[in-house]
Amino acid sequence: MGYAYPTTAHNDRAVTPREYEELVHPYTPDGLIGHPSDEPLVYADSTIMGVQVRAGRSALIRGLRWVSETxxxxxxxxxxxxxxTRIDLIVLRMTRNPWNAGLAVIKGVPSPSPLVPSPTFGENTSTGVWELPVAEVTVPYNASTAATVGPGQVVNRAWYVGGNGQLLCTSETRPVAPTEGTVVFETDTDLLRVWRGSAWRTYGVDLDVCPAVQVESTNAIGSITSTAYAAGNPQCGLDFVAPQSGKVFVTVSGVLSQSASGNNTRLGWEVRSGATVGSGTVVWGTSSVRGIAAGQAVVSGGPAQAQGSHRYLVDGLTPGNSYNVRTMHAVTGGTGSISYRSILVEPVVR
Incomplete structure (x- = not known):
């Protein structure tokens, strides 16, 4: 038949700490209460061999609410x-024998290449502990009894529970050992991430910051005889911001013609760093395999003419940085012309 609690039929509505944890934790996430932009819970000011704790801050851990004091x-x-050098990990530790929660230190191992110790996260027993990372502290060699910890030695590693129960973090403070389906919002990247059991999957591109953008030019460029790629005048290009994936699709299109049999006219593109079209370092140079061409065979009495487009995945961009892209054209010989040029840039999620 089983039983339900808290009910009068089960222990006269009395709930043990273990029952409370099992009742509340499934719908109460773990983390500091607040926002990643808050001042860190712990900090160092070179006055003690340790870290200070900001008063009046709260956290949730396995259904318990912990509050720091002055x-x-x-x-x-x-x-x-x-x-x-040694790296210590400051954690919020919940113990079950006795039931309590408080800040604690997991001491690292001194080494020329020190590692961060791991918290106990997932020990679900009646006597086990449960630990949430709060901060890493680098402790260099110093045998002096007057040794202290300075501000630069502490790195925040906490994630947060927001006002609606959502998990908030940065790209550097995602939850440790998440369960499948855990959803976080990264405040430094504006991305939703979902833990799929073995890795974080990214969802969403901030289309206010990284929208799809397009530019077109109806100006025709004729008498093209250069076999080296050039932008022409007027140039056709635009600037864009790389999304978090560092990838975009670039689509080039236009109408091309060629006057000489056995030759063709080619239309491609190049990507440069910076927001000024035509300036900056070339990041992706022009290539015939990433563009379109027309005119390989010419019909007697007039130039071959064709219209087309080509879409290509551009990767290796730095998220959040500005870039510019413009059309580039050339001929393999003969004389070519180009009109109705356009460039489309679309952000890629992952």
């Missing part, structure tokens, strides 16, 4: 191992 600190051991 004057809280977390002491650290000095690193007395010469020639080595």
């Amino acid at each position: 004057g809280d600190t977390v002491p650290l051991d000095r690193n007395t191992t010469s020639g080595s």
Whole structure:
């Protein structure tokens, strides 16, 4: 038949701490309460061999609400191992025997190439512990009893629970050991990510920052005889911002003609760094395999003419950086002309 709680039929509505955890945690996420833009929970000011804790801050851990108090600190051991550095991990630790929550230190191992110790995250037993990462502290060698921890030695590693229960983090503070289907919003990238069991899957492109953009030119460019790619006058191009994936689709189109049999007219594109069209370092140079061509065979009495487009995936861009793209044209010989040029740039999610 089973049982339900809290009910009078089960322990007269009395709920044990373990039952409370099992009841509340499935719909209560773990994390600091707030936003990644908040001042970090712990910080160092070179006054103690440890870190200071900001008062009045809260966190949720396995259904318990923890609150920091005025004057809280977390002491650290000095690193007395010469020639080595240690990285300690500050965690919010919930213990089940006795039931409580508080800040604690997982001490790292001194080494020339130190590693960050791992929290216990997922030990679901009646006596086990559950730990949330809060900050990493680099502790260099210093045998002096006057050693302290400075501001530059502390790196925030906490994620947050927002006002509606959503998980908020940065790209550097995603939750440790998420379960399949965990959803986070990264405030530094404006991306939704979902843990699919083995990796984070990215959803969404900020179309306000990285919209699809297009430019076209009806100006015809005739008497093209150069076999080297050139932009022509007027040039046809635009600037864009690379999305978080670092990838965009570039589509070039136009109407091309060629006067000499056995030759063709080619229309491609190039991508440069910066927002000024035609300026900056070439990131993706013009290539015939990424463009269109017309005129290989010429009908007697007039130039061959064709209209077409070509779409190509451009990758390796730096997310958030500005770039510019413009059409480039050339002939293999003879005389060519180009009209109705256009460039389309579309952001790629992943």
